[in-house]
Amino acid sequence: MKKLGFGTMRLPRLNPDDPASIDIEQFKKMADLFMERGFTYFDTAYPYHQECSEGAVKEAVVRRFSRDSFVLADKMPILRVTKTEDYQMYFDEQLRRCGVDYFDYYLLHNLGRDRYINTEKFGGFPFIEKLKRDGYVRNIGFSFHDDAQTLDRILTDHPEVDFVQLQINYLDWNSIAIESGKCYEVAQKHGKKVMVMEPVKGGALVKLPDAAIAKFNEFYAPMNNPALTPASLAIRYAASLSDVQIVLSGMSDLAQLDNNTTYMQDFKPLSEEEYKLVDDITEILGSTGTIQCTSCRYCTEVCPKNINIPEYFGLFNMHAVTGNKSNMYYERFSMNHGKASECIKCGLCEKNCPQHIEIRKKLENFAALYEQE
Ligand code: SF4
Ligand code: SF4
Known part of the structure; x- marks a missing residue:
């Protein structure tokens, strides 16, 4: 084979x-x-x-x-x-x-x-x-x-x-x-x-x-x-x-x-x-500071606020690597989804994440980048 x-x-x-x-x-x-x-x-x-x-x-x-x-x-x-x-x-x-x-x-x-x-x-x-x-x-x-x-x-x-x-x-x-x-x-x-x-x-x-x-x-x-x-x-x-x-x-x-x-x-x-x-x-x-998310979406299956976690992390990584932000994409990715700041810190997503990412903390960082002008 x-x-x-x-x-x-x-x-x-x-x-x-x-x-x-x-x-x-x-x-x-x-x-x-x-x-x-x-x-x-x-x-x-x-x-x-x-x-x-x-x-x-x-x-x-x-x-x-x-x-x-x-x-x-x-x-x-x-x-x-x-x-x-x-x-x-x-x-x-x-x-x-x-x-x-x-x-x-x-x-x-x-x-x-x-x-x-x-x-x-x-x-x-x-x-x-x-x-x-x-x-x-x-x-x-x-x-x-x-x-x-x-x-x-x-x-x-x-x-x-x-x-x-x-x-x-x-x-x-x-x-x-x-x-x-x-x-x-x-x-x-x-x-x-x-x-x-x-x-x-x-x-x-x-x-x-x-x-x-x-x-x-x-x-x-x-x-x-x-x-x-x-x-x-x-x-x-x-x-x-x-x-x-x-x-x-x-x-x-x-x-x-x-x-x-x-x-x-x-x-x-x-x-x-x-x-x-x-x-x-x-x-x-290793030196870029990106979030090691694979977009498997196991976290979104259990998130009570329907937060579009992998898409937000993708935007975060784009910023980490290129320095560019895209508010237009954030608007699109958050349409019909909870915003990063709406996370209630229940931790259910982290229990499901195979990459062991500190999702709550990363969402906080993301919200600081995208939701606070
Ligand atoms: S901690 Fe936040 S992102 Fe994670 S499942 Fe709970 S509400 Fe969703
Ligand atoms: S479960 Fe972890 S690796 Fe999978 S999409 Fe969510 S944050 Fe990314």
């Missing part, structure tokens, strides 16, 4: 403000090119695109290709499970939404210290193990957003899993909050294959600040290869790890897909010089 997977959490939209308005026709073209170039792995999940991603995969992939020609991964929404019977209910719904009778890879979605407690209480692991025994799924695992110690504990308790899905990218490799590197080593210690999510950190490693772009261009310009973009460096960084089986990229248009599949078709691990370049870029990124 080629190392690039198609993540379906950032599919093209007909209306940029409506995550449910997936552009199916463009998605079909993307799926066609992906398959034509020999890639097969599609990854979806229950909540993506306001619960429309699984249905879109059915339309663009399942109905159009033979079942044995592609590989499909889906995830149990453990956050919504409040009793043991819910597992079966959600699983049946997922098979129906995707139009399949088995999944190649099946994960408990977004496990961490707190969610592990309920997953154990309601029997999440025995449930997926039984699915595998009964032939409804072929490989079992979980996606994970917490520290290496917690990962070690879960993998010690559950040697039956086949793989883990981890957030790995060069910015988070040594991060104290994410511990990408340490988590990867734990997975290796337990002999598990690794699927990678967020290799470009929600786009942060695609739109690099000017100083980093200058370094990047200095290195790659002599090669005169347009496929070698900042995204390619980040994705190849993750794919260069020997126990990584798949690197997921949440591709949003045909051009991105064309670019990713071009350099991943004949994948080459990073050279020594490229690792040095990664170190230089990491140092520059």
Whole structure:
């Protein structure tokens, strides 16, 4: 299996403000090119695109290709499970939404210290193990957003899993909050294959600040290869790890897909010089003061004031990197949403944030920047 997977959490939209308005026709073209170039792995999940991603995969992939020609991964929404019977209910719904009778890879979605407690209480692991025994799924695992110690504990308790899905990218490799590197080593210690999510950190490693772009261009310009973009460096960084089986990229248009599949078709691990370049870029990124938000929107699912957190953080980062503010965008992003200053500091968002961002404090900073003239 080629190392690039198609993540379906950032599919093209007909209306940029409506995550449910997936552009199916463009998605079909993307799926066609992906398959034509020999890639097969599609990854979806229950909540993506306001619960429309699984249905879109059915339309663009399942109905159009033979079942044995592609590989499909889906995830149990453990956050919504409040009793043991819910597992079966959600699983049946997922098979129906995707139009399949088995999944190649099946994960408990977004496990961490707190969610592990309920997953154990309601029997999440025995449930997926039984699915595998009964032939409804072929490989079992979980996606994970917490520290290496917690990962070690879960993998010690559950040697039956086949793989883990981890957030790995060069910015988070040594991060104290994410511990990408340490988590990867734990997975290796337990002999598990690794699927990678967020290799470009929600786009942060695609739109690099000017100083980093200058370094990047200095290195790659002599090669005169347009496929070698900042995204390619980040994705190849993750794919260069020997126990990584798949690197997921949440591709949003045909051009991105064309670019990713071009350099991943004949994948080459990073050279020594490229690792040095990664170190230089990491140092520059570390000095910009940006918020490390990946736009996953897990925070907005629980915010009682419907605050458009990732969009506001995007504006904050734009200011941190370029010094520019855009009141027009703030007006647009806050339309039908709570303003940053309307945060009641309940903290629900922070419990849900896989990046461990101090959202309340950051919103205060953002409000000071955008709401006080
Ligand atoms: S702390 Fe603020 S932003 Fe976070 S969930 Fe509560 S109201 Fe929303
Ligand atoms: S603040 Fe955290 S939970 Fe919210 S979108 Fe960003 S990374 Fe995701």
